[in-house]
Amino acid sequence: MNEQLRIEHLSKSFLVNNEKLDVLDDINLNIDKGEFISIIGHSGCGKSTLLKILAGLTGYTVGSVKIDGKELRDSADSAKCCMIFQDHRLLPWKTVRQNIAFGLYEDDKSEENINSYIEMVNLKGFENAYPHQISGGMAQRTAIARALVRKPEILLLDEPFGALDALTRIEMQKEVLNIRSYNHTTMILVTHDIDEAIYLSDRIIVTSNRPAAIKKEFKVELSRPRMRTDSDFMRLKSKIFREFFDTYSK
Ligand SMILES: Nc1ncnc2c1ncn2[C@@H]1O[C@H](COP(=O)(O)OP(=O)(O)OP(=O)(O)O)[C@@H](O)[C@H]1O
Ligand SMILES: [Mg+2]
Numbered sequence: 001m002n003e004q005l006r007i008e009h010l011s012k013s014f015l016v017n018n019e020k021l022d023v024l025d026d027i028n029l030n031i032d033k034g035e036f037i038s039i040i041g042h043s044g045c046g047k048s049t050l051l052k053i054l055a056g057l058t059g060y061t062v063g064s065v066k067i068d069g070k071e072l073r074d075s076a077d078s079a080k081c082c083m084i085f086q087d088h089r090l091l092p093w094k095t096v097r098q099n100i101a102f103g104l105y106e107d108d109k110s111e112e113n114i115n116s117y118i119e120m121v122n123l124k125g126f127e128n129a130y131p132h133q134i135s136g137g138m139a140q141r142t143a144i145a146r147a148l149v150r151k152p153e154i155l156l157l158d159e160p161f162g163a164l165d166a167l168t169r170i171e172m173q174k175e176v177l178n179i180r181s182y183n184h185t186t187m188i189l190v191t192h193d194i195d196e197a198i199y200l201s202d203r204i205i206v207t208s209n210r211p212a213a214i215k216k217e218f219k220v221e222l223s224r225p226r227m228r229t230d231s232d233f234m235r236l237k238s239k240i241f242r243e244f245f246d247t248y249s250k
Pocket of ligand 2: 047048049158
């Protein structure tokens with residue numbers, strides 16, 4: 001297979017009030033180019049920390065993370081990763097268009113280029129609106145466009161739809177799949193929504209309580225587009241739910 005990301009024996013701790021807080025425990029995970037992976041785990045177990053390491057936002061000392069065969073800490077390859085956070089983190093004094101274009105190289109700032117991303121996330125007509133003038137779902141779509149315009153090879157999605165209502169959330173999930181079919185971007189999603197994970201993913205990783213270790217991996221072999229009401233979908237959902245529940249009831 002076409003392996004893009006290799007995480008080996010990755011452990012991470014923080015120092016909090018001079019005490020060591022173990023957050024990641026011997027994570028081993030290989031991800032192929034174009035794969036969609038979801039990570040489900042209890043609050044505070046270390047999921048965001050894992051994504052932040054991949055995005056180059058926090059360091060690591062134990063274990064190895066390689067993107068396209070190169071160790072992440074020794075290269076600028078975290079630039080291949082772009083992270084979308086739970087809150088949209090748009091700049092309030094900039095419009096939708098300006099937020100998307102912010103920090104890009106001049107060549108990439110062309111109106112045509114930005115327009116194509118505005119269209120991709122269905123925000124045509126709102127390019128000159130400010131964040132306080134658009135809905136939460138639209139702000140999150142702006143944040144997705146802001147990430148995609150950087151053409152990341154790996155998109156890291158940290159509970160990006162957590163603050164959205166159920167219907168908008170389903171729309172956004174469809175959009176993510178559309179975008180994926182355009183760009184073949186590798187995607188790693190942190191979510192607490194088992195339905196969302198099954199709908200989107202090729203594989204689902206269930207982590208333990210902190211320090212996060214990989215407890216179980218599920219391959220989602222359902223054909224696409226997936227129907228949440230299909231019996232195979234529901235069967236997998238209850239299997240994952242049981243695993244998840246068992247993990248935390250111990
Ligand atoms: N920069 C930091 N310094 C010290 N401790 C940190 C830091 N970042 C995270 N932590 C701690 O690491 C642990 C894991 O945090 P993390 O944000 O990775 O959890 P999470 O799994 O994403 O949780 P949630 O589902 O609630 O978002 C928490 O106990 C948190 O307090
Ligand atoms: Mg988190």
